[in-house]
Amino acid sequence: MSASTPPSSLTDDYTRRIADDLLANRGEQERVRDELTRLRAELSQLEESEHVLVKMQQVLGADGASAAKHGKETTAVPKARRTAGGAGTDKSSRGAEPSTAPGSGSTATTGRNAGEPTWRELTVQYLAGADGPRSAAEVSAALAEAHPHRQVQVTVVRSALEQGVAQARLERSKQGRSVFYSPAPAAAASFQETAAESP
Template sequence: MSGNLPVQSVTADYAQRVADDLSANRSEQERVRSELARLQDELVRLEDSEQVLTKMQEVLGGTPKQATKQRKSSKVASVPAARGSNRKKAAGKAAAAGRKAPKKARSPKKAGEPTWLELTTAYLGGQSEPRSAAEVAASLTETHPERTVQVTVVRNSLEQGVAQGLLERSKQGRSVFYSPAAPASAPSGS
């Protein structure tokens, strides 16, 4: 029996290290997802501001539209594909986004229009059941036909809401659903 003890101990040590590494990896993935959602929302705000400023510049007799369009069509962001079972799906979306980026005809966000985060949280606040990002995007497409709704932007806004504690995420199998966060209640002592 003494011969098996070191092997079991080494195996248990490796199993614990792997479990710890996996937990750290998942935590880091969640942190990066939250940061990515925040950065993508910031990028959307900056692009919207750029459009407003460009229109103002044109009105004031600044640079012609053509130079702005050429500069915009040359920008294509590259995001690495996800690993695992979503790799092909994410790579396909990235490739599709890359092809569509130069043709992207976004309606500019006017001053005073709600942000995607505000739109998604308001929509979910009126729902009795959790909704998927696709369901939220479909509803926003119907209620805001003047805005170009992309599921990716909606999903990132939903994740931003989760990171800010405004929304809750739940999983059912491989599907992810979002709902408003429960109102903060008095902490329970356990």
């Protein structure tokens, strides 16, 4: 019976195998893309942390060039130091040059001041207040409108969104080829509690 298998049956078998292989290939591509996005988001966060730490060292009167060089040599940036904000600005008067406190003076439109929230915090906060899932482009447009002094790039916002997904603060859903983001239930509940407490 197997010797008399019609050619159409063999064609169907090959068609199914090719379709399965193609599906597996596309799934692997998506996995690699997700991993790449996560790594980009992690790199972006590390660069942002380095920028804040260098600014803080400059405020404290340290040599900016040696601080930047030292920052490049280290492999990890402690996150706990980011919250120090303007701590120690009163002690900066002993430096040779007058220093400027974070958030004052001229600021570049591309970065953020030391006291401002990160892109990840902004995206989580925006989605927690939104009435449904949003794409990275929609989130970028909303943040650009809400924060005109900061340069919003869709790739940076997408990385921040993926970071939120990795930390279980956001959820990702797909509709066709489009990806949408919404707050994780715990993040949405904490936003509603915060909104209720604020006047």
